[in-house]
Amino acid sequence: MPNLSVSIASLRLKNPVLTASGTFGYGTEFAPFVDLEALGGFIVKGTTLHAREGNDYPRMAETPSGMLNCVGLQNKGVDHFCTHIYPTLRDLDTNVIVNVSGSSPEDYAECARRIAALERIPAIELNISCPNVRQGGMAFGVTAAGAAEVVRAVRWAYPKTLIVKLSPNVTDIAEIARAVEAEGADSVSLINTLLGMAIDIERRRPVLSITTGGLSGPAVRPVALRMVWQVARAVKIPVIGLGGICTAEDAISFIMAGATAVQVGTANFLDPRASQRIAQGIGEWMESHGVESVEEIRGVVS
């Protein structure tokens, strides 16, 4: 059997497959379909310091080979996570990572601090695509300075593995990646959703309640792959690749572009077994191609 394990800073993953925040609930929703311990880990829903109701329905629009969403970070807040959700996850033999969102650097830092106290959560993933309320709602992650500001605040508050999730809605994603690396991020993951829109021409109105939403699914995969390749060449920290991954072959292409690990997102909706199947499929592909470790193929496309 080939060796599928990979490391991201002090994180050890059994295999390079994680699931993407917002597409896998708190993991338990998928337990009937997936052996959660057969994954490298999973990233739970976007969590904020205070509870959020999210946006109005409709929050979703189906698009060719993808979907738009504007869920708007509905969650019950970090303390609810710590007291009610964490106990259901703490005994799992896999990496449970919390995705952290906020509307100010202080919120991010406080949320991260509370999660740092949870012994069995080895890492957080910062979603810097959130609007910055003090900067007129522009996302932190669309400027190097904004991204750096959030990472700086959280790095002080959070001693464990810090993954920063990059927004693709930028001119030069490598520049943002370098900025967060300089602030001490342990890893970057990309891509978050691409900003998009759909119109219902009969009603002459946007389909989504807040007009625009994030595009995900195979439709974004070539863009995501290109960005992972660019970022992997620009930084030294490990890169986690995602965006439209549906099969083991898709995942391997991200690894060849330089990703240390991958995340499976929207594909979980198409097939709730997708994440485990992809992990297994990577092993089978490596075996049939005589590849003994993930490092052997990582970044071979330079």
Add this chain to the structure above:
Amino acid sequence: MDKIACDLLCTARTMLTPHHALLTLRADEPLPKVSPGQFANVRVAGSPATFLRRPVSIHDYDGAATVQLLVHAVGDGTRRLCELQVGERLDCVLPLGRGFTLPDTPLRALLVGGGVGVAPLYLLGVELVRRGCDVTFLLGGKTEADILRREAFEAVGRVCLTTEDGSAGTRGFVTHSPAMGERYDFIYTCGPKPMMQAVGRAARQSGTPCEVSLENMMACGLGACLCCVEKTTTGNRCVCTDGPVFNTQELIL
């Protein structure tokens, strides 16, 4: 409540109208217990326009490995479902959601369905009768041709009809039926939203408990993505896991 993902074998397909199919699907293993009002999330193969699964109510369940789905072709996904051939397999995740509240004691129940909204009411009626309830189905449509599976419903309980053109039963909407004016212990309804709103209001006026089955757009069907939420008196709730059945008291109708 177990949920499974499996490829069900199509063993029969009946076209009830040119746009409505009754599909009989059999699993290789016994299915987890289905309760009335639960649904399957179905993957439609070979339709580029159909990226996500399609939620479809479980119309009938034999207590073992066979379910029936009643599908109305409204778009590419449901059109292809209606064209499923005997011998083909259908990738389904089921049974999903929280179904209708079932009474522990026999009571008098009204089940109001419009269009393909009658789908979940069949299994519900069967189960209510099994529990000794007195069941009245009130089925509505634009014309007589829109009333689906009338004989099947008649075999279970009393059936009252309304049609907008008066071609069968009372002319008008379901709320115009004399059956609506009788006393019931419980009202269940599924169909177009305006119909469910009208039935919900009538139930509220007569002080009758009432449950509706909602059809919000879904992505995961598992309570994970939070795309399907309905605003309720207790905040946003997932139609796929907290519903699709809700008590009208909880909804902002």
